[in-house]
Amino acid sequence: xxxxxxxxxxxxxxxxxxxxxxxxxxxxxxxxxxxxxxxxxxxxxxxxxxxxxxxxxxxxxxxxxxxxxxxxxxxxxxxxxxxxxxxxxxxxxxxxxxxxxxxxxxxxxxxxxxxxxxxxxxxxxxxxxxxxxxxxxxxxxxxxxxxxxxx
Amino acid sequence: xxxxxxxxxxxxxxxxxxxxxxxxxxxxxxxxxxxxxxxxxxxxxxxxxxxxxxxxxxxxxxxxxxxxxxxxxxxxxxxxxxxxxxxxxxxxxxxxxxxxxxxxxxxxxxxxxxxxxxxxxxxxxxxxxxxxxxxxxxxxxxxxxxxxxxx
DNA sequence: GTGAATTTAATGTATATACATTTAAATACC
DNA sequence: GGTATTTAAATGTATATACATTAAATTCAC
Numbered sequence: 001x002x003x004x005x006x007x008x009x010x011x012x013x014x015x016x017x018x019x020x021x022x023x024x025x026x027x028x029x030x031x032x033x034x035x036x037x038x039x040x041x042x043x044x045x046x047x048x049x050x051x052x053x054x055x056x057x058x059x060x061x062x063x064x065x066x067x068x069x070x071x072x073x074x075x076x077x078x079x080x081x082x083x084x085x086x087x088x089x090x091x092x093x094x095x096x097x098x099x100x101x102x103x104x105x106x107x108x109x110x111x112x113x114x115x116x117x118x119x120x121x122x123x124x125x126x127x128x129x130x131x132x133x134x135x136x137x138x139x140x141x142x143x144x145x146x147x148x149x150x151x
Numbered sequence: 152x153x154x155x156x157x158x159x160x161x162x163x164x165x166x167x168x169x170x171x172x173x174x175x176x177x178x179x180x181x182x183x184x185x186x187x188x189x190x191x192x193x194x195x196x197x198x199x200x201x202x203x204x205x206x207x208x209x210x211x212x213x214x215x216x217x218x219x220x221x222x223x224x225x226x227x228x229x230x231x232x233x234x235x236x237x238x239x240x241x242x243x244x245x246x247x248x249x250x251x252x253x254x255x256x257x258x259x260x261x262x263x264x265x266x267x268x269x270x271x272x273x274x275x276x277x278x279x280x281x282x283x284x285x286x287x288x289x290x291x292x293x294x295x296x297x298x299x300x301x302x
Numbered sequence: 303g304t305g306a307a308t309t310t311a312a313t314g315t316a317t318a319t320a321c322a323t324t325t326a327a328a329t330a331c332c
Numbered sequence: 333g334g335t336a337t338t339t340a341a342a343t344g345t346a347t348a349t350a351c352a353t354t355a356a357a358t359t360c361a362c
Contacts, residue, residue, distance in 0.1 A: 017290040022279045024297045029180035030226040075181040103310040128173045133302045139168040146175045151284045254340045
């Protein structure tokens with residue numbers, strides 16, 4: 001049930017390709033996260049919470065401060081402090097006051113966090129393939145275009 | 152200050168291009184809406200509220216029911232009912248009980264809604280060009296890939 | 303060294319998203 | 333025709349986003 005954007009949102013035409021592209025990116029994003037939510041729901045994690053876990057694991061045990069997590073997050077405007085609080089209440093991360101700078105907080109993934117993440121990871125990877133209806137060379141091309149799109 | 156995704160989120164590498172693409176789409180979306188918010192802010196409209204106005208204007212005066220608006224929205228999960236309420240309180244749309252089916256509500260754009268929309272439209276179009284750092288043929292290519300990506 | 307400026311995280315508030323539930327009206331079924 | 337089912341919109345609740353403000357600790361400037 002592939003659909004051109006124009007059919008999907010019942011719009012006759014766009015002013016020009018640039019205007020269509022902005023709408024297309026918004027629409028494709030919605031398509032993606034709607035599917036993603038179903039994947040994360042059974043684990044009681046949101047996509048951004050999963051992403052924070054992934055970021056922490058990438059540190060190989062070394063903790064990250066809240067602001068460093070924020071820097072690495074996909075959505076720069078979201079609130080790392082509150083996401084960390086949510087993950088902590090699920091015992092997936094731990095927060096320790098940084099000894100060299102008491103303003104900062106060292107956040108690291110817990111054993112339980114690793115377990116949940118590893119379990120989810122395989123499914124996420126399969127999902128990412130299944131949700132994208134393109135061949136590998138097209139996917140590479142799309143990545144290049146998106147990387148260059150942003151100024 | 153163009154950056155490959157890997158630099159932007161300080162991640163060494165991705166498992167494969169499909170996994171990178173999902174993250175790339177999420178990240179590019181965030182880049183886009185962050186910029187968009189600045190554009191809409193002075194008009195006290197959110198991007199989705201703007202989109203609803205645009206949808207209603209596309210009807211050339213004919214009203215749409217709340218569920219038809221929902222169908223045409225970019226985010227199928229968002230709440231058309233509450234967005235319409237917000238727009239009504241700003242007097243940008245009007246709501247009339249549908250005479251043939253009292254469950255339904257006919258929503259249409261007001262004169263004031265037209266004015267705001269027309270004023271914004273030029274800026275939005277300029278913005279859409281300026282935010283995309285690609286040539287027209289690449290933009291067309293990107294649109295085609297996104298349309299095919301979705302199943 | 304003391305006060306000003308900056309940095310880090312947390313908090314407050316409004317809006318939006320995600321999804322379940324409710325209410326009312328219309329349609330289907332017997 | 334009366335009950336059951338379906339449909340449309342609204343509402344409830346939790347989470348997330350966007351952005352301003354606050355509080356505490358650190359750094360800078362003199």
